[in-house]
Amino acid sequence: MRIIPLADPDRSPTGHQLAWLAAAEAGHPLGSAFLRLRSAASQEHLGELTLAVHPAERRAGVGSALLAQVVAAAGAERRRCVIAQAEEGTPGDAFLADRGFRRAATLEYARLALDPAAPSAAPEGPDGYQLLHWDGMVPDELAEAFVAGRSAMDDMPVGEADFGRVVWDVPRMRAAADAVAARGELLSTFAAVEAASGDFVGFTELVLAGDGTGDAQHYGTAVRPDHRGRGIARWLKAAQIHAVRERFPRLAGLLTDTAEENAAMRRVNAALGYRTTHRTFLYQLDM
Numbered sequence: 090m091r092i093i094p095l096a097d098p099d100r101s102p103t104g105h106q107l108a109w110l111a112a113a114e115a116g117h118p119l120g121s122a123f124l125r126l127r128s129a130a131s132q133e134h135l136g137e138l139t140l141a142v143h144p145a146e147r148r149a150g151v152g153s154a155l156l157a158q159v160v161a162a163a164g165a166e167r168r169r170c171v172i173a174q175a176e177e178g179t180p181g182d183a184f185l186a187d188r189g190f191r192r193a194a195t196l197e198y199a200r201l202a203l204d205p206a207a208p209s210a211a212p213e214g215p216d217g218y219q220l221l222h223w224d225g226m227v228p229d230e231l232a233e234a235f236v237a238g239r240s241a242m243d244d245m246p247v248g249e250a251d252f253g254r255v256v257w258d259v260p261r262m263r264a265a266a267d268a269v270a271a272r273g274e275l276l277s278t279f280a281a282v283e284a285a286s287g288d289f290v291g292f293t294e295l296v297l298a299g300d301g302t303g304d305a306q307h308y309g310t311a312v313r314p315d316h317r318g319r320g321i322a323r324w325l326k327a328a329q330i331h332a333v334r335e336r337f338p339r340l341a342g343l344l345t346d347t348a349e350e351n352a353a354m355r356r357v358n359a360a361l362g363y364r365t366t367h368r369t370f371l372y373q374l375d376m
């Protein structure tokens with residue numbers, strides 16, 4: 090077996106990734122590993138690992154050999170920790186535990202099955218707030234105000250995982266929206282604005298396939314701490330669900346994942362009809 094470092098030319102403003110191929114002497118591939126290195130100042134300590142070995146080639150040390158390269162590279166890049174994710178009870182779960190990673194967080198995955206025949210009404214929100222909607226990048230005239238509040242809203246817990254605090258700015262928002270558009274997908278955002286101040290106090294994002302079929306994926310949902318407990322998150326998500334059902338009748342379902350300790354978000358999801366599908370663990374290797 091040989092481990093061959095690959096060059097991934099794809100560099101975005103938010104980071105790049107290192108890649109390795111494990112190949113047999115005869116040349117056929119056995120597995121691959123990717124280490125994502127984010128460039129944001131608050132995430133320069135972090136490497137995110139994705140590692141896969143072909144099912145026919147497992148339990149022969151290929152994963153361990155790839156991981157050794159990843160760990161050496163993370164050290165050379167002065168990363169403080171490497172984080173990887175594996176579903177509960179899978180080979181990845183056993184492998185990461187065996188290789189010295191510790192469980193830093195548990196994520197609960199849930200799905201809302203959409204029934205096109207079921208009645209849907211636009212939800213009522215709490216008094217004193219307005220709802221805004223846009224597709225893709227936030228409109229220019231709203232960008233500064235939305236981005237200013239976004240990091241304060243988005244303090245979601247992820248257990249003990251050392252993800253660093255992402256500070257959003259307009260270029261970062263644009264890069265994220267462009268990445269979704271480049272995949273041919275649609276980013277739909279609902280935001281809540283406090284009428285008296287004009288401040289953004291909450292948002293929820295959903296990413297759909299361009300043809301509006303299959304399952305869509307929820308991205309962030311957050312409400313500013315001083316506006317929590319008023320039903321804004323539930324309102325935002327219910328508005329998003331109502332809108333996509335109207336616009337994309339062939340959409341089958343909505344997927345979301347939430348840290349286990351995020352009781353508020355899990356309660357909102359359960360109340361809106363999302364059902365748990367599986368759990369994954371975030372594993373962390375401290376360097």
Ligand SMILES: CC(C)(COP(=O)(O)OP(=O)(O)OC[C@H]1O[C@@H](n2cnc3c(N)ncnc32)[C@H](O)[C@@H]1OP(=O)(O)O)[C@@H](O)C(=O)NCCC(=O)NCCS
Nearest residue numbers: 139140141142147148149150151152153180181183184187
């Ligand atoms: C996880 C994965 C990469 C392991 O690759 P691999 O080449 O089989 O791993 P190794 O042979 O180096 O295994 C090293 C140790 O991990 C543990 N391990 C790996 N697979 C395991 C399994 N299915 N059940 C129990 N323990 C397992 C064992 O302790 C093993 O040592 P042993 O075989 O001497 O008992 C592979 O199963 C895979 O591609 N899974 C899907 C993707 C994934 O979950 N990746 C991890 C998160 S990014």
